[in-house]
Amino acid sequence: MAEFDNPDTLLEAAEKAYAAGYRKMDAYSPMPVHGLAEAIGFHRTGMPPIVLAGGVLGCLFGFGLCYYMAVISYPHNVGGRPLNSWPAWIPITFECTVLFAALSAVIGVLALNRLPQPYHPVFNVDAFAKASQDRFFLCIMADDPQFEPADTRKFLETLHPEAIENVEP
Secondary structure (H helix, E strand, O other), X not given: OEEEOOHHHHHHHHHHHHHOOOOOEEEXXXXXXXXXXXXXXXXXXOHHHHHHHHHHHHHXXXXXXXXHHHHHHOOOOOOOOOOOOHHHHHXXXXXXXXXXXXXXXXXXXXXXXXXXXXXOXXXXXXXXXXXXXXXXXXXXXXXXXXXXXXXXXXXXXXXXXXXXXXXXX
């Protein structure tokens, strides 16, 4: 893990690490850094399909629930209307769509970010406490195919960080 004192050097270091072939890395910053996600190779998430699937499931559930109640479970003829009077079910179907999409978004965010995660090895580095204040960190993971402890440390030294720490599990 390399420590930097400003976001520009972190962004430049992340770009150089990606260009050097490192793919499993993470960056920590007390504020958003424009372009940092792309620099470490994070481009897309699986959130849109998850939310879409949740919305479609909610739509089908809302419509199916109304159909079951009005046609199968408790058929009740009001004013000569057909039992399958779907225009009256649009608000319930819409609300179920929104509810299921929102719930799937929350669950998807937690699952894709592997949260809650009360422990992470970077918490073992004493200097990491400044990650939420005024320091910027680039961490290259040990399971990266190109990771070799000595070579990776030499590479990080070429980026001119403030400090380099080994992260112990």
